Amino acid sequence: MKSAVETLNPTRVRLTVEVPFEELKDSLDAAYKKINQQVTVPGFRKGKIPARVIDQRFGRGAVLEEAVNDALPKLYQSAVEEGELNVLGQPEVDITDLKDNELLAFTAEVDVRPEIEIPDYSGIEVEVDAAEVSDEDIDSAVEQLRERFASTSVVERAAAEGDVVKVDLEAKIDGEVLEDGVAQGVDYTIGSGELLDGIDEAVTGLEAGGSTTFTSELKGGSGAGQEAEVSVTVESVSARELPELDDDFAQLASEFDTLEEMREDSRKRLADQKKYDQATQAQEKVLDALLELTEVPVPEKLLADEIESRKHNLVNHQLGQLGLDLASYLKMQDKSEEEFENELKEQAEKGIRTQFVLDELVSKEKLNVSQEELTEHLMRRAQSSGMSPDQFAQAVVEGGQVPMLVGEVARGKALATVVESVTVKDTNGEVVDMSDEDETDEADESGESEAAAEAEASEGAAEAAQDKDDKGEKSGS
Structure with a gap:
């Protein structure tokens, strides 16, 4: 031959x-x-x-x-x-x-796959938020904890901001009650913004038994994205009472004996979170800078497949679970279809370029994935999927997805290699040490960072393309 x-x-x-x-x-x-x-x-x-x-x-x-x-x-x-x-x-x-x-x-x-030349990235410098914890940050954290332990008691007065009202709701469009537009005994905290636009103004000032109507754009269900006339009846009004900020509260809400000990623990937790956020932010900015430096041609067919895959996932899974269609979603986002398509293309292209660049780094740096690293990553993915590690592992093996998981871990290590080689400064001008293994590893493998998400999101298209090739090409003839 x-x-x-x-x-x-x-x-x-x-x-x-x-x-x-x-x-x-x-x-x-x-x-x-x-x-x-x-x-x-x-x-x-x-x-x-x-x-x-x-x-x-x-x-x-x-x-x-x-x-x-x-x-x-x-x-x-x-x-x-x-x-x-x-x-x-x-x-x-x-x-x-x-x-x-x-x-x-x-x-x-x-x-x-295009041949990619990774440039010298040692000169990259990015700025991230300073990992400082202020007294105000601690006050806010303690106040949130205090809110969780608030009690309520029914009051005989008009509802005001901060009160919890139990309400019955009925939504109509063009005079017709929606099939899924009736709800009874819904607890709602006035001012929380967690229900319908306009409900705060509607129920404020109403006493138990009071009713009114207001117009609101529905966020989900069969009438999602449409203006509806909503009738609301207040069943009861309850005032929220916050516990006193003292040692008794600390013992109630935590494992600490004093309020000061609880605040110090909050300071430590907030500091850890800010360092983690800092590491994630560094990853995202370093990746953007690396992509800016690197020329990465994108196969047209692969890009088209990735765009279609992302659109299908959004419309049939994410929006479908919310009872929304694409038109309603675009209206809520105040976007035209053209703007949506352009954004989708930009995201898909960045995802593919990210995967290609990180894969090239894996090869260039000769990075390997240990069984321990793979197991840790698998457990994190299992947790985020809501499955037990055993169930997730079985699904991965049966679906032939082990190479995909190995690729995710390897790309995380490749990105960490770059991050540790560049200059990261905080907003105070201080150099941030990104070599802390525990922090960077968590950020690399969590799947919550934009960098990890982009690489993983596009892996499906590239892996699927490779898989099609591996299975044979008879249909091409």
């Missing part, structure tokens, strides 16, 4: 392959065997029809077509390996010559 590679652009090649006919012998034998099992010829037992009879009755062309379809995936894969290509997705195959007992020739155009 002879093969040659022609580079069409940085992300696409054309393979030209010529195969001597004797190399098709196994596929021809398999074709005759398959046809033998599918047809019947009077005078011959099924499966025992001679090749010459099959040629006469059904035509040599049918046999050749079956043989070529059987041989093409293996011939293509051999040409890919010979050309040392890192291909993505299904090839477009065109048979250019087929001479019986002489030659098979075909071309195959396919996307490939």
